[in-house]
Amino acid sequence: MVLPPAPAGLGTRTPVKSGISTVTKGAIVAAISVSIVLFGMGYCFLRRQARKKYHTIQEDNGGNEISSLQFDLSTIETATKNFSDDNKLGQGGFGQVYKGTLPNGQEIAVKRLSRSSRQGAGEFKNEVLLLAKLQHRNLVKLIGFCLEGEEKIIVYEFVPNKSLDYFLFDPEKQGQLDWRRRWKIIEGIARGFLYLHEDSQPRIIHRDLKVNNILLDQDMNPKIADFGMARIFGVDQSQGNTSVIAGTFGYMPPEYALHGLFSVKSDIYSFGVLVLEIISGKKISSFNQTDSGDGLVSYVWTHWKNGTPMDVLDPILIDSYSRNEVLRCIQIGLLCVQRDPADRPTMAAVILMLDGCSATIPVPQPPAFFLHSTSGQSLTLKALDLESDQSASKSAPCSVNEASITELHPR
Known part of the structure; x- marks a missing residue:
């Protein structure tokens, strides 16, 4: 039996498309992507605004703190x-620095920056901001400042x-600096730098x-001064660098003079040079002018190596010194001027050695020596245990005769 053909449209069924079309899917993905991007941009914007607001508040607070220390120029003129x-x-x-007396009778020291000085507004603001936050018996105390017209003035304790x-x-x-006072000065400077570096x-x-930047109060206690070249370090920061070498010849460590690298160990090197000056009574710049090119560090090291360290002692101390303390200070000074910054002690270690709390004091290695050429036109650096650094022949824009060159850059 033959069945009749099924009516059209009943025997076969056209498949129905299910799900979402490709175009629709693409549109959804694009919309989600754009939303994510816009959300991210909005989040970053809000975070940046919050951070900006935070820093503005911080700056405003700092500004209020600084403005409370500001003097009128007329007050400074009257005082001086x-x-x-x-x-x-x-x-x-x-x-110039002037002595002054405020209306309440307080004596002050007024540092008036020269209009032609290379120490400009940057150094001025740097020093004021730093000193306003620093409090230690071995640091000079900031009384206030004046910034009016072209005048930039810092007011210190006298x-x-x-x-x-x-x-x-x-x-x-x-002769007023007997050994007791020199020891006290060395220890006070060390404690001041321990505060700066760690506390x-x-x-x-x-x-x-340098010696010029150590002031002495009525009891001959040392106070560290002149923070125009100082740098602020973060908690986790250990080293910085600069393309402009600014400082005083003879006190600068080799890594700074040659490569612009500075750290707490840069101050340690300068401290070592200062200790050797205090012990010997010899000015570091007096060595720079000799034709032999020999320097203070080289002079002391030679005596140490030859077993005659006491020969470097200032003759005026011959009746007041303690041999053990002098030898300890010479050894500490030489440890501080070692060529490799890693070999120099921290200031905390220096204080332990000065106090005699350190069981053993390391034996110093040969230091790096700055040599001044006979022509006086170039500076080189050599070390007893190393060949001359090739880069040492490059002339560095550092200063001679105890004059500082300061050029501060934003951090």
């Missing part, structure tokens, strides 16, 4: 008798005995430690 020469305490490349070099290198005054917030690298 209009910057009278009779009130002048000293003069350097940065400008330290009556001027700077260390005023006594150390004056034949008539150096202050923020951490500070001074970068211009």
